[in-house]
Amino acid sequence: MNMVNSELMFERNVTQWTVDFNFDFLVKGKRQVNLFHTQLNACQLLKDSTRNKFLALFMKEVKRTSNYPSTCPFAKDTLYALRNYTIDPEDYPATFPAWQWRFDLNSVFNKIYALNVTVKGRIRKT
Secondary structure, three states, rough: OEEEEEEEOOOOOOOEEEEEEEEEEEEEHHHHEEEEEEEHHHHHHHHHHOOOOHHHHHHHHHHHOOOOOOOOOEOEEOOEEEEEEOOOHHOOOOOOOEEEEEEEEEEEEEEEEEEEEEEEEOOOOO
């Protein structure tokens, strides 16, 4: 099983954090089919991630595997860690096609892209 681990530390308290999410299926011929794209305030997402089903699944595992606060701010000089983040196939619809996928997360602070996370995977049919 593949896992994701990460560490974050901020030089100042973070009270506003814009996050850009993109989820694409990668199909034959390197074509991309965008399932969703959204930009939102990560501080709001920490409080309530239920508005988007995919983000709710993502955040459920983030909350389980990290020491991120449940609300902003992210405190200055505090090590925030995500440990052993995994994707549970049972959480995702059985109707997903057997394609590869890519999930991109871009973070913006003061209109500057500061963090990019890309997770790639594939759906296997058994």
